Amino acid sequence: MENNNAPTHAAEPHQKIDPRNFDDILAVVASIKEQVGEETACAELGIICGSGLGPIGDAVEEATILPYGKIPGFPATHVVGHKGNMIFGKLGGKKVVCLQGRFHPYEHNMDLALCTLPVRVMHQLGIKIMIVSNAAGGINTVLRHGDLMLIKDHIFLPALAGFSPLVGCNDPRFGARFVSVHDAYDKQLRQLAIEVGRKSNMTLYEGVYVMSGGPQYESPAEVSLFKTVGADALGMSTCHEVTVARQCGIKVLGFSLITNIANLDCDASVEVSHEEVLDIAEQAGQRASLFVSDIIKELNI
Ligand SMILES: O=P(O)(O)O[C@@H]1C[C@H](O)[C@@H](CO)O1
Ligand SMILES: Nc1nc2[nH]cnc2c(=O)[nH]1
Numbered sequence: 001m002e003n004n005n006a007p008t009h010a011a012e013p014h015q016k017i018d019p020r021n022f023d024d025i026l027a028v029v030a031s032i033k034e035q036v037g038e039e040t041a042c043a044e045l046g047i048i049c050g051s052g053l054g055p056i057g058d059a060v061e062e063a064t065i066l067p068y069g070k071i072p073g074f075p076a077t078h079v080v081g082h083k084g085n086m087i088f089g090k091l092g093g094k095k096v097v098c099l100q101g102r103f104h105p106y107e108h109n110m111d112l113a114l115c116t117l118p119v120r121v122m123h124q125l126g127i128k129i130m131i132v133s134n135a136a137g138g139i140n141t142v143l144r145h146g147d148l149m150l151i152k153d154h155i156f157l158p159a160l161a162g163f164s165p166l167v168g169c170n171d172p173r174f175g176a177r178f179v180s181v182h183d184a185y186d187k188q189l190r191q192l193a194i195e196v197g198r199k200s201n202m203t204l205y206e207g208v209y210v211m212s213g214g215p216q217y218e219s220p221a222e223v224s225l226f227k228t229v230g231a232d233a234l235g236m237s238t239c240h241e242v243t244v245a246r247q248c249g250i251k252v253l254g255f256s257l258i259t260n261i262a263n264l265d266c267d268a269s270v271e272v273s274h275e276e277v278l279d280i281a282e283q284a285g286q287r288a289s290l291f292v293s294d295i296i297k298e299l300n301i
Pocket of ligand 2: 137218235
């Protein structure tokens with residue numbers, strides 16, 4: 001898919017941005033290019049670091065860091081573990097733009113267009129592939145704390161109830177009105193990840209990720225429901241970003257870092273806490289980040 005970024009004015013730092021307006025997105029992109037330089041801003045690979053995969057951002061070479069506070073239209077990140085930086089530089093020989101911190105719909109009144117603004121911006125910066133990660137609760141009984149699950153498909157629960165980033169008028173410059181997500185998580189990229197995993201002795205599961213709206217964790221009955229419909233891990237992010245990426249024609253590789261085991265039995269309840277999620281994410285994140293860096297080296301963009 002072609003970028004249609006005709007020259008445009010740069011947005012002012014505190015200018016109000018409408019994430020549903022294509023020209024506003026071009027103005028955000030122009031502001032970023034003005035701040036970091038056109039050459040620095042252009043990237044072939046985009047990365048969204050979920051909880052635990054922040055170390056990838058720290059590994060970016062020749063890094064230029066743009067805090068979200070300097071990007072017009074980018075809200076602040078409120079979730080502990082999400083730093084709020086857009087990082088430009090090189091990783092594994094590729095030009096990357098790395099988002100250390102994402103916008104969760106539950107933080108922003110389920111405004112999914114706002115929460116996916118960074119994906120549209122990265123598309124205009126030139127990315128062809130997006131790597132996305134999240135912290136998730138394991139439903140499939142093979143999953144253990146600290147495991148990495150390659151996402152092969154998703155259940156975007158809010159979208160099934162009308163909360164999709166694609167709802168509303170669609171400017172054709174965004175892409176198709178009706179987007180097919182039959183191949184949301186690219187098969188060749190998944191194959192590459194499996195091969196790299198084999199070489200580095202990384203145990204890698206493949207499964208279905210379900211996104212619930214959050215921010216509350218699921219009750220045992222809700223976990224049972226998700227298990228019944230075929231989900232392997234559950235979280236509160238990712239699917240909205242992937243849906244927009246697919247509208248833009250960006251190929252996606254996705255991972256879930258299993259930070260807790262989702263509980264099915266209300267008589268043997270186990271409390272889940274964000275502290276536990278962060279703790280496990282920190283313990284397992286370094287290894288997972290190294291693995292993702294190894295995959296990036298092998299990418300053919
Ligand atoms: O950004 P991710 O999906 O990694 O964040 C996870 C999901 C919730 O936002 C939060 C729950 O602990 O962490
Ligand atoms: N919804 C949800 N999000 C998570 N993020 C990390 N663990 C979980 C979980 O168990 N449920």
